[in-house]
Amino acid sequence: MGTLLTTPVLTDKQFEKISSLVYEICGINLHVGKKQLANSRLSKRLRILGMSAFDEYLEYLAGNPQEVIDMLDAISTNLTSFFREPQHFDHLSKVIIPRLVSERGRDAHRRLRIWSAACSSGEEPYTIAIVMKREIEDLDRWDAAVLATDINTRMLETGKRGEYEETRLKTVPPAVRQLYFDCIVPKKPRRYKVKPEIRKLVAFARLNLLEDWPMRGKFDVIFCRNTMIYFDKPTQSRLVNRYYEKLNKGGTLFIGHSESLTGIKHQFKYIKPTVYEKARAE
Incomplete structure (x- = not known):
């Protein structure tokens, strides 16, 4: 029978350390309402690194500048679209x-x-x-x-x-799509460049x-x-x-x-x- 994987739990103290680091580096204010989001996104980093606890991850962060960048990548929100607003x-x-x-x-x-x-x-x-x-x-x-x-x-x-999937171009008018994008994968799901x-x-x-x-x-x-x-x-x-x-x-x-x-x-x-x-x- 396989071992069940459990999601590491981010404590309040650990979250405070991470939010303070994020604020110090880039000014993003991770208030307490973002704790669950941080837990979910950073748990993926722990799995990639083969870690089981956030204390171990915090120690790793302290001595690894590249992981700080990867952590910020995981935390940051990237909602966007063509011709938004x-x-x-x-x-x-x-x-x-x-x-x-x-x-x-x-x-x-x-x-x-x-x-x-x-x-x-x-x-x-x-x-x-x-x-x-x-x-x-x-x-x-x-x-x-x-x-x-x-x-x-x-x-x-x-x-x-x-390069973008067709669903990402739903806000692009058809005439604009035809003029400024090339279809590089013609079969569904289509991709455009x-x-x-x-x-x-x-x-x-x-x-x-x-x-x-x-x-x-x-x-x-x-x-x-x-x-x-x-x-x-x-x-x-x-x-x-x-x-x-x-x-x-x-x-x-x-x-x-x-x-x-x-x-x-x-x-x-x-x-x-x-x-x-x-x-x-x-």
């Missing part, structure tokens, strides 16, 4: 891009930079790139790029591949938002959506003000539908719900 992409295509084309369209050096600050598995930055390609007729003559960053290395690898002309616009990189940002230039648009809800108010405040400094004059910050800058001291101008703009002259 479509009003943001409407604003990008109907307001921001036409303004930038009007301002820079005749310049010898036409620079456009957009940052997807918590890109998960790539759907958001690829959506941004699709909008850019669709709305700027002479995009090939622009120095245009989307920076896609995330703390989760596994999600970044998915993004770099640019983002076309090279879109993939080349996006650069993926691992970044902890609480650490130093190595990017030298500034951005015209920053997407940081449904990420700040995991941070406490002081961390949110620091992030929002760092985003302000990293935007060009007149640049736009998009946040998630469940987020607000209420209670945060900042210099952004409110445009409409979840859309904020940096002053065009300072």
Whole structure:
């Protein structure tokens, strides 16, 4: 008769240690309501490592930087989709891009930079790139790029591949799918790959938002959506003000539908719900 596998139980004290470590590293606030989630996700790490108890895992974490990254990958939530919160992409295509084309369209050096600050598995930055390609007729003559960053290395690898099951493309209009995706597995379950002309616009990189940002230039648009809800108010405040400094004059910050800058001291101008703009002259 086979041995029954039991799921390790995360005690309150162990959870406090893990939540403190997560907060210290990346600012994510794992409140007590996330204990069961942490128990479930980290139990998989214990099974992979052949461990039976969280005390053993905590000792291993203390001396293994790579496991800290794997732990963060397991803990972080990665809910995303193409064209999620479509009003943001409407604003990008109907307001921001036409303004930038009007301002820079005749310049010898036409620079456009957009940052997807918590890109998960790539759907958001690829959506941004699709909008850019669709709305700027002479995009090939622009120095245009989307920076896609995330703390989760596994999600970044998915993004770099640019391959998605058909179910992940249910929010992509058929005409857009036909133009910007190749069907690489025609039999069900079908798989699609983002076309090279879109993939080349996006650069993926691992970044902890609480650490130093190595990017030298500034951005015209920053997407940081449904990420700040995991941070406490002081961390949110620091992030929002760092985003302000990293935007060009007149640049736009998009946040998630469940987020607000209420209670945060900042210099952004409110445009409409979840859309904020940096002053065009300072």
